[in-house]
Amino acid sequence: MGMLNERTERVLYAVVQSYISTNEPVGSRFITKAYSFNLSPATIRNIMADLEESGFLLQPHTSAGRVPTDRGYRFYVDHMARQKEAEDRFLKSFILRLEATREDLDGLLEAAARTLSEHSRYLGLAAPMKSGKTTLNRIELFIYRGNYIAVMLLTDEGLIKHKLIRMGQELTPRTLRRISEYLNQEFSGYTIDEIRFKLIREMSREKALCDILISKAVQICREALSFPAGDIYISGFSDFIGLPDFSDRIREIAGAIEDKHFMLKLLEQVGSESEDVPSVVIGSENPVKEMRDLSMVVSAFKQGGKTAGTVGVIGPTRMDYTKAIVMVQTAARFITEALAR
Amino acid sequence: MGMLNERTERVLYAVVQSYISTNEPVGSRFITKAYSFNLSPATIRNIMADLEESGFLLQPHTSAGRVPTDRGYRFYVDHMARQKEAEDRFLKSFILRLEATREDLDGLLEAAARTLSEHSRYLGLAAPMKSGKTTLNRIELFIYRGNYIAVMLLTDEGLIKHKLIRMGQELTPRTLRRISEYLNQEFSGYTIDEIRFKLIREMSREKALCDILISKAVQICREALSFPAGDIYISGFSDFIGLPDFSDRIREIAGAIEDKHFMLKLLEQVGSESEDVPSVVIGSENPVKEMRDLSMVVSAFKQGGKTAGTVGVIGPTRMDYTKAIVMVQTAARFITEALAR
DNA sequence: TTTAGCACTCTCGCTGTTTGAGTGCTAAAG
DNA sequence: CTTTAGCACTCAAACAGCGAGAGTGCTAAA
Known part of the structure; x- marks a missing residue:
């Protein structure tokens, strides 16, 4: 696999490099000149024929130069020296x-x-x-224009998201603060995915508890997490x-x-x-x-x-x-x- | 200008419509058939020649059909009936x-x-x-990871922006709240452009007052307003x-x-x-x-x-x-x- | 093992030809 | 005066033929 003799390898490199920069099939004659091999075009042709046989090069058509195959590029990438x-x-x-x-x-x-x-x-x-893998640093809520809530999510990774949520009825600042405290206490430090999971559990429990506050909180959080892609x-x-x-x-x-x-x-x-x-x-x-x-x-x-x-x-x-x-x-x-x- | 007789106008419409849908130059013969004029191609040709003379149509080359000019489209748009x-x-x-x-x-x-x-x-x-024309509804600040401040701007128009600002030293929550109060009191209800203007004035006054708090506030606000395009x-x-x-x-x-x-x-x-x-x-x-x-x-x-x-x-x-x-x-x-x- | 030489292949660009759509003009018809 | 049929004309696009050039593979000599 990685077994090509020195010379063959050099030819392959030459073809790849040349093709990368010109986007033209590269011929034997050109290689000898441009890369100053001390070999005749004929010899290069033989080598290229070998390279073609082993799947590193191919000809677009019979009378054209060679072009690297994906495999050729792969070899090039795996073996090239860093510049x-x-x-x-x-x-x-x-x-x-x-x-x-x-x-x-x-x-x-x-x-x-x-x-x-x-x-x-x-x-x-x-x-x-x-975003599911990021962990929530904190969540902030404000009332906006009466019946909207602006939510701001901050993650530990420096990612910030905001979202506007429309509420059925207005909430007092006080309720909002309590909701916010609840959410932060409950969810800070968890990843978004975990929170989604916890939310589902919460949803069912919530019904039992009948706590309107928590219900609202959960609802807000759900909406806030429904990110686009x-x-x-x-x-x-x-x-x-x-x-x-x-x-x-x-x-x-x-x-x-x-x-x-x-x-x-x-x-x-x-x-x-x-x-x-x-x-x-x-x-x-x-x-x-x-x-x-x-x-x-x-x-x-x-x-x-x-x-x-x-x-x-x-x-x-x-x-x-x-x-x-x-x-x-x-x-x-x-x-x-x-x-x- | 808007003076074309009924028939000529109909021909123009036909050409425009046909060209819009096919993207092919449209010929006299085609028009008579597709739009069922009770006229011979020859007549249409005459009309088209007139339209070309007045700049509503043109021929890409001698033996091709006609294509509308920008002026032709303009006439079409101005006179067409609503669908x-x-x-x-x-x-x-x-x-x-x-x-x-x-x-x-x-x-x-x-x-x-x-x-x-x-x-x-x-x-x-x-x-x-x-965004310069939008009016600021309010501005919210939070401390984030010690030496960052997360700023959230809400405008009356429902536009929301956030920004992370790095601070030289840490601020206490209390200072931050005071800064926030100052900013909201000073700038809410103004458009972003106005605020930018006020900021410049503030900058000079600030030097005189030497109030560190205000200085900080102004700095934060400046950074927050440096939106990308x-x-x-x-x-x-x-x-x-x-x-x-x-x-x-x-x-x-x-x-x-x-x-x-x-x-x-x-x-x-x-x-x-x-x-x-x-x-x-x-x-x-x-x-x-x-x-x-x-x-x-x-x-x-x-x-x-x-x-x-x-x-x-x-x-x-x-x-x-x-x-x-x-x-x-x-x-x-x-x-x-x-x-x- | 390398190389020179040669016949061969295939693309590309050029040229000429044909085809067909579409025109403009003219003269007759309405 | 308007419309139309007829005809000659133009031009792009499609096609075929051709030569040049680039590049090959193979063979035989170095």
């Missing part, structure tokens, strides 16, 4: 950008997605952990869609990207396994079939030891993996660090 | 959809944009009034971009749409004049040059007599104006009504 200098240059502008936005998690993630996309020209992504920041749409790779299928891909729910699930599925180093999913490896000819580089960022969300990049299979990996990794690290402060 | 039945059908599903989301303004607008785009297959837009809900990206009209220029258009700041300014510029009936901007009439071959239908919705925001649709110049106008109008009315409750 240190790219990292440094990127790191600087990245930190510069993010440092400027000392906001809450949302602001940070939005900036991350944008920076990622601007530097890569691919699609930049950032999303906090599925969850946040995800996506940036770089236009550059991405302008890429020559998808001149057909634009519609389809645009549709997938616009569906935030879908993207979130995608991130979640791919990012789950990642540890310190970003995970790379190449074309056909993608579990989601709509994404079969796209690649993703995704990494998780943490807070207090726990995974707190994901950042990443989506691009064509011929994306610049070296750069993408470095960028995503830097981004994840930086966010982790920023959250730790 | 009552389309309205009713749309109204029902629209209300159904929006009724389900009894949320705050944000939720309402998002639903509106989506409904608009789904029913039109164009780009659906919805945005609240520029403002919200706008855009929906239907993928359908829109898949339209055959922009198969080239996709990149450019996608770029413009992605730039929310730009879109917001666009809406503001176009929507300002609209009263009860949506305003229609056709292609070259657009003040913004990037949008010169797109059309927009925009309407404002109100709250308490004042304009509270805008909804609209963007499509190709050959968009279905009848439908778009009815839809946008219904949407605006419905939102106005929903806000009144």
